Amino acid sequence: MSSGNDILDMYLYETGGLLEQLEETVLQAERAGGFSQEDINEIFRIMHTVKGSSAMMELEKPAEVAHRIEDLFFILRENSLTQEQQEHLAALYELVFRGIDYFRGELERLAHAAPLTDNIDGILNSINALAQALSGEKENQKGCENEKNITDEAMTAGSTAGEETVCKDHPCRLLVHFDEGCGMEHLRAYMLVDAIRDFCSEGSFSFVPSDVEFNPASAETVIEKGFLMGFADAKSRDKAISVVKAAGSVHSYELQGDVPTPENKPVKDAAAEASAANGPKAEPNAQQNQAEVNHKESLISVSLDKLDQLSAIVGEIVIAESMLISSAELQGVRMDTFSKNARQLRKLTAELQDISMSLRMVPVANTFQKMNRIVRDMSKKLGKQAQLVLEGSDTEVDKTIVDSIGDPIMHMIRNSMDHGIEDSPQIRQALGKDPVGTVKLSAEDTGSEVIITVSDDGRGVDSEKVLQKAIQSGLASADGEYSRKDILNFLLMPGFSTNSTVTEFSGRGVGMDVVKQSVEDLGGSVSIASEEGMGMTTTIRIPLTMAIMDGMELSVGDSIFTIPISYIRQSMKVEEADILLDSGGGEMIKLHDRYYPLIRAKELFGIPKGADAISDGILIWLESGDISYCLFADRLLGEQQIVIKPLPPYLNSFDIKDWGIMGCSILGDGNISIILDAANLYAAAGKN
């Protein structure tokens, strides 16, 4: 989603995050049956930030939509809903979701430098209609207890900045002058306001000109008269001064109205009273803001590029360290201090490695949370009742994996909702099931792979129907015999869809094969299990192919290969007599009462030298997902921690990945070893 523009990237990233937060808040509110005061404040705050940043990016239309939604929640915040207005809640949820989708669409367009939606009247009209319905007969209270009203008035009045002044409730004033000719004074002023909002609630301060956020013309006023802010008390103003001091291009600032004039006093008391009355409401808000400020400080966002660079360098250090320690000159020389220091270095580099890898790990929680929305929308549209159960949301996986599993998971959830869960609660009840269907999404980290499963308690897969369909689409032959497992595998083939009608959500005939493709791109595998009438479980397994892993080195002729330890089940020496032949001439071996195919690396890769007699070499029993076989090589050279280097792109054009070559690693002596991928190697041997 990189656009090559730092400010835009930051906007896209931050706004995207806020929308996710917003969506979750609304989903929670919907489940709870209404907005709590905290929810409203939260939504108000989010929309306000979106409005501000959109305006800064000069995106008028998104800023306008955000502004209207903010208004809507302003009404809610000020007037709690009456009984008869509760009926508008459903419309309100829908509207906010619609708003979220609108913003997401716009962000997507921005990221791809496409023109934004021009006509936003539809959504604006809906918001206005709802706002009218909500505010109803209740008039907006006039007065200056909120900065918002000033803004609105000022905007309708066409900004006659000259007569404007800050609210009387805010006697502690601060006048800021910017450096002459620094430009964009109105936005500089707005940035101050934005920073001050972190610790001052909306109503507790005001500023003039009040339209700095939207009106570039206000820059003139700021240049001429300075930017005037008013605060309810001197404490807030002191904090504001530190903000002003920290801001750039500020020429000077002056304090005004320190000593309240007699006629000001009662007003101030009244304000104090008002704020006391507002106390319980305003307090948690302020605390929340404070907590958020602290939270922000302990987290930073770093570009993935930098993390990639870091991983690469750490990889180099690991190699350099092992090259240094295994230097030929050191062999057989006894040096106690050196050995001790080398051990210390090894320990430190191992730690450095762990940390640099953990930096790239993010929990799947965000991706999982997004599925709530899918289940909600689909339940509504399809008239089904279903709940989503999340398990293992805190499982951490590499950032690149998180980015690529979102779509596959979404496809799987949609499939479960569309094809799995029975059409109506009544049908489920008649079958003796809970009327509310359950879709379970879980993640698990086994140390060598991440397993993601989507399961539902719906009707399961009808083998007969699937087989019929497979025969129709030419994937299966009518007189063939297929096991249930074979039949389930048809579901993963391109162009297969059991649904005869194409629905809005799934059944386009793409879907599961797209899931399979994208998971395989990550080096993973997909499998389906289903019992008719009991539901279906789709399992994705993604190996943790991180930059650094444990590998077993083996030699074939002059070549050195590395196989990730996680694939290796066992290695053994066997005799010629243990090898069996199948009817096609393929070699097999019997292990623990089962037969496994034998693949000779020498033959598969056409390596000139190397052992031919089984008793001269070694068998390595490999397992990856459902695949299990034995690889024949000359010798095992030992276990080593390796850094995976991708193959040069030029070589990818020769499709060597399909031959089970997934990358290279540099050995301690500077030579290169080729990393093998158990699953692709098996597939390649099948083709051979």
Place this chain on the structure above:
Amino acid sequence: MNTENDRIPGAVTEASTSVTRKYLIFISDGLKLAIDAEHVVEIISQFSITFLPKTPDYIKGVFNMRGSIIPVMDLSLRMGKAQSTAATLLLVIKYRGTQIGLLVDSVDQMAELDDSRLLPPISPASQPFVSAMCAIPDGSGTMLVLDCERLLSRE
């Protein structure tokens, strides 16, 4: 095929205004070949090549250049000749982001040449990887300019 320039693909097409380039002249299988010095990264005499299975013959494998994995191409095999036994030098080039090591016999010299002196190759069909030819300024013979684009193409 109207003008001379049209027949010179690759790096020298913008030769309408006279441009002077530096060329590295090297020897592969008895031929004097030249490459725009701009593309040359490094010349390496000590290297160990790791065989990479399932690649065409002319890809001899990969080698480790200070932590980067670089493919190695045998230039004479790539040009459809027999494997040169004298190929002992690795000429690492970088062309449009692709780094590759060319296995060549030896390096001859650097020459500075005006683009206008380049001539289209004789019988281009039989030598697809040559984009132009030119007399070497010191009079030591003729050089053939290598077409990196074609050399790295994935046909």
